[in-house]
Amino acid sequence: MSCIIIGASHGGVQAAINLRAQGYTDPITLISADKVLPYQRPPLSKAFLQNTLPEQRLWLRPETFYTQKDIDLRLGTRVVKIDRQKQLVVLDNQEQLSYSKLILATGASIRKLTIPGSDLEGVHYLRDHQDTLGLRDQLPEANNAVVIGGGYIGLEAAASLKKLGKNVTLLINSERPLQHLTSPVVSEYLSALQKANGVNIEVLAGATAIIGEHNKVVAVQAANGKQYPADIVVAGIGVNPEQSLAEDAGLAVENGIKVNQYMQTSDANIYAIGDCVSFYHPMYQKQMRIESVQNATDQAKTAALAICGTLTPYSATPWFWSDQYDAKLQIAGISAGYDEVVVREESEKSLAVFYFSGDNLIAVDAINQPKSFMITRKYLHSLPKVNKIKLADCSQDLNSIFTE
């Protein structure tokens, strides 16, 4: 008996931890393409980029942890093939490791720019430890930064670069930041916050070309016809599920590796968790793929339990967070498909936007309003019907609204 985990980010590491915590005593091999100890990803666009989080605080666990828990951590190692018949994986050094259970925690890979000039020196992404270090190295000589992409990474990168004293332009190809992820109210709040901190946000202004001199970035051409000077470019234009190993092995794949409610793929000995997974969420009664720390760690727990013989269907309430300047954004649930929003504004700096589908509450975006986030998260599982008028009224006690 042995378990191999491919991928040692939040999901892979949590799976190893939970296997041991569940009493799994057989060998565990944890394989990571990264050369450094498994690390937290959220700080890569925030505190670690701003150099306010020392590297040893980035590690998910100290090095001694893996030896203490008898986890064979293979760093700088890639799996090139899964042989399901022989139940083994082939590593990039041709070594073969056999498994009785395999967990795919392969995550997602960055979408790269394909516009002219994308391979110029000075173009950066923020997915891996190495990406952030590479960007940090170039910061001292950079004054002008252009960030491409109005998602969370784009917004966080813009905020971090601004905090570091750069002139920052944020180019967004849609009408507003987070267009497909949140309501106009939240987009407007976050836009205003960026502007108030001195970031130049340009909407309907996707990057169309990166212009270089001597092979180095000097400007970015945008769809609005303007050019923006740039010493560095940071692109945050999304990720794709890392599913090629699964696909090559003939596992069912559809915008992610398909798994059942126990995180089991179409091969009963192979599980998959985290960003790379497509699963049916019983809360929302639809097929989903979620990119988040919570989803990766909670699915890891489900998979570890299943491997140890305890079948508990995955049904965790999704939640997310983002920090930009003095705004703490906390999100519970998935707002996609909402048809109505209710705003609870406690002050200029504190608001919560509740998302409804008909009468059912399906998500909340809370900005500097942790109470709304926490209470919603606590009760969201049933997609409760709550009184919308009271919800918008800050004089009404939130707990009572949910429990009446």
Next chain:
Amino acid sequence: MPNITFILPDESQITVAANDGDSLMQTAVDNGIEQISADCGGCCSCATCHCFIDNSWKEKLTPADDMETDLLENAIDNVQENSRLSCQIFLAPEHDGLVVEIPESEW
């Protein structure tokens, strides 16, 4: 290097030497105390690092700010007067002997 004692949900105890300046959450995680799950990595976003600290230590601890208080009061059913989020407590030599009780996870 203050010594910190964690009392786990099964009432077993573990005493560890903490680094000055580390958070209580980080100390727990670094020492393999998995009952503190610390999902958000310590940025006060999730309340999964809930613990109890005896009131006798109150004067030596930085009081909870609004964010921590709101997370605690609204997230957790068994919140008590001595509940804290361990990611918000940073350790110094004066915390030598601190005893921290970790409740059964609600997450």
